[in-house]
Amino acid sequence: MLTFLKEGQRTYVLLYRKGSEASDCSYHNIEKALNQIENIHLVVADVTTVRDIHEHYPVTSVPSLIVFEGRQFTNVVKGCNDDGFYKSLFESALFSAKAAESGTPQKRVTVYSTPSCSWCNTLKTHLKKNGVRFTDVDVSRDQKAAEAMVKRSGQQGVPQTDINGEMIIGFDKTRINTLLGIQ
Structure with a gap:
């Protein structure tokens, strides 16, 4: 695989x-995102035939x-995400969490918020204070993101935080700290 890097x-x-x-969901959504962007270097490997990548x-x-x-590993994104997420990732609009010294990447954190939401600002300040990189999605400006948020959580209110696919409604500091390993 190093020949591709x-x-x-x-x-x-x-x-x-x-x-x-x-x-298949992930593959098709990445394909949709790539149709909108040029010069992205993507390698696809089916684990039923290629077995030596994930071990490393x-x-x-x-x-x-x-x-x-x-040639440096920096992040891993798990699961199926919508094409808008992949497009943003490829355009570097999302923060890429750098791998920690231990070789494990920071969890993927997305905060859904609005500028006028005081709890949203409290949540973002808490994450910044603890050195957590996150993507801030302003749902008042991005209708698709707002719809995707409601579809995933069943809730319209903000803040909502997606930590590696787990949705937290409101500023539940204890749960957020537990999921992110903040002491």
Whole structure:
């Protein structure tokens, strides 16, 4: 696989299992996102035939999208996300969580908020104070993101926080701290 990784280039490696609902979902949504963007270097590997990649990186399930900066592993995105998420990721609009010294990436954190929401600002301040990188999605400006948030959680209010696919409604500090390992 190292032959696909080049210095100075961001490379995405999709590990999936063809025929699996979640994997096919991820594959098709990435394909949709790539139709809107040029010059993205993506390598796709079906784990039923390629078995030596995931052993070297913190991948325990598929689909997983592994991100490399040059030859350096930087992040892993698990599960199926919508094409808008992948488009943002490819456009570098999302924060890429850098791998920690231990080799495990920071959890993917997305905060759904509005500028006028005081609890949203309290939540974002708490995350920043604890060094947690996150993506801030202003649902008052992004109708698709607002619809996706409601579809996932069944709730319209903000703040809502997605931590590696688990939705937290409101500013539940104890639960957020537990999920992120904040002491």
